[in-house]
Amino acid sequence: MESEHSEEKTVPPTANADKELESGDGGSSDAPSVSPAKVLRKIDMHLMAPLWVVFVFGFLDRINLGNVAVLGIIQELNLQGNAFNIALQVFFVPYILLDIPSNIILKNFTPSTWISLLTFMWGVASMCQGFVKNNAGLIACRFFIGVFEAGFVPGCAYLMAMYYKRHEFQKRFSLFWVAGLVAGAFGGLLAYALDHMGGLGGYTGWRWIFIIEGLLSIVLAVPAKFLIADWPEQAKFLTEEEKRYVQTRSSQDVGGGARMDRLDGQAWKRIMSDWKIYVGSLIYIGITVSGYATALFIPSIVNSLGYSGIESQIHSIPIWIVAAVVTMMVSYLTDRLKHRFGFVVFGVVFASIGYIILLCQGPPDAGLPPRVRYMAVFFVTTGTYIVQPVTIVWMANNLGGHYKRAIGLAIQVGFGNIGGIIASNIFVRTDAPRYFVGYGVALGMMIFCGFMSLVFAVGLVRENRLRAEGKRDDRLQLDESILGNMGDDDPRFRFSL
Structure with a gap:
């Protein structure tokens, strides 16, 4: 992965932390011989690479039920009425409820052990x-996949946020998120190949899809334990100087202070009364409806355009590839410009255009040509995956402190995945091929996502202005035991658009 600097530099001793932040080096006099580019490359290799691979197979296990929907599972299991949709949505019940407990465990656990254990168990369930x-x-089975996948995404976001500065984070997290897009494309291709195993051992093709993809996660869990990085202070791949450097640059990046290393009653009160967490969760609900609609139903949507079950898998692949490329381009720009809000709005508008086309497509034999409808699916998927990873990073950028970040992200991802329950119920097979309810609800939720993003942006600007005017400085007079555990309530913290 490309580092933040085109060439390695030695961080000089300095007494001015603000200038270090402006330069992007984030250096410290405690680490005069640390090369920022080298440290970032080490972190990318030991953190990003293994998490990316695990997410590919985790996302495969999450969405493969959507792949087999057009390959015979409904007929063989005699799934009547909304039985298939119920199987889809039951995943989200534990996924929503267990996000916060999982991140609290992660804070007091070795991340490599916890994440690899989750990977093994969801592989077995899959x-x-x-x-x-x-x-x-x-x-x-779907319930237990939800149990074990619950803590993975918020846990990874939390772990990554402890290593990267705010405007290094987006392109890393978007690259991580692209693993889901790769899984979508690879899942269609793999489903196409594994379906040809039908009859082997007396099992139909869709059964082999579940067996092989689950087995891949089980096998992956073993090396994951030894490859995934732990907390910065525990990172064996960093020298002591490099560990101090990572901790110093993180503190300087948010304007100083902003620690929350004790989870006491006061900390819980600060976390649960923070408006940002609830607005950020509503933003995420809005976008996850489309996120899961595309992840779970793209083969069915493409199938409704007139393609066979196997052709639907193949025609799904270019959709995921284009979305992955655009997502990475946007992630580079949003970090380069140090801005999130405008890109969320762009993605919302782009996806909304796709939904409007699908809503206006008309009957199959007299409406818009199939190629135009197919193009609209590209619009929806690309716009959705521009927005989804940006909203998580935008939240992480504006939460300060270990526990604040851990619980805040878990609430956002967990509560936000109510969108998955909504998506599982609005795309009903009896509504095919037009899926009028599904497209209409998804469009409404997309617009809701854009509106709540505006509320979030206005709130951040207002709070930064109050802090710049010194109207929160009374908190600096509090006892150090309180001030040192306030998270982003510390008036020295600055919020990021």
């Missing part, structure tokens, strides 16, 4: 889907 005999067995 593989078991290949052996189910009825709808009840499928629902049970």
Whole structure:
């Protein structure tokens, strides 16, 4: 991965932290011989690379039920009415409820151990889907996949936020998020290949998709334990000087202070009364409806355009590839410009255009040509995946302190995944091929995402202005035991658009 600097530089001793931040080096007199570019490369290699690979296979296990929807599972398990949609949405119940407990455990655990354990267990649950005999067995498997995947995304966001400065973070997190897009494309291709194993061992093709993809996660869990980086202060791949450097630059990046290393009653009160967490969660609900609609139903949507089940898998691949490329381009620009809000608005508008086209497509035999409808699916998917990773990083950028970040991100991702329950219920097979309810609700939620993003941006600007005018400086007179555990309530913290 490309580093933040085109060439390695030695960080000089300095007495002016603000100038160091402006230069982008984030240096410290405690680490006079540290090369920022070298440190970033080390972090990218030991943190980003293994998490990216794990997310590819985790996302495969999450969405493969959507892949097999057009490959015979509904007929073989005799899924009547909304039974398939119930199997989809049961995943989200534990996924929403267990995000916060998982991140609290992660704070007091070795991340490599916790993440690799989750990977192993969701692999087992996913593989078991290949052996189910009825709808009840499928629902049970989906429930346990939700249990074990619950803490993965917020945990990764939390862990990454402890290593990267705010405007280094977006392109790393977007690269991480692109793993889901790669899984979408790879999942369609893999499903196409594995479906040809139908009959082997007496199992139909869709069963082999679950078995092989779950087995891949189980196998991956073992090396993950040894490859994933732990907390910066525990990182074995960093020297002692480099560890101090990482901690110093993180503190300087947010304007000083902003620690929350104790989870006491006062800390809980600060976390649970923070308006940013709730507005950020509403933003995420708005976008996750489309996120899961595309992840779970793209094969079905493409199938509704007139393609066969296998052709739908193949035609899904270019959609994911284009979305991945655009997502990475946007992530580079949003870090380069040190701005998030405008890109959220752009993605919302772009996806909304796609939904409007799909809503106005008309009947299959007299409406818009299939190629225009197919183009609209590109618009929806690309716009959605521009917005989704930016909203998580935007939240992480504006939460200060270990516990504030851990719990805040868990609330956002957990509460926001209510959007997955909504998506699971609005795309019903009986509404095919027009999916009028699905497209209409998804468009409404997309607009809601844009509106709440505006509320979030206005609130951040206002709070920064109050702090610049010294209207929060009374907090600096508090006892150090309180001031040192305030998170981003510390008036020295500055929020980022």
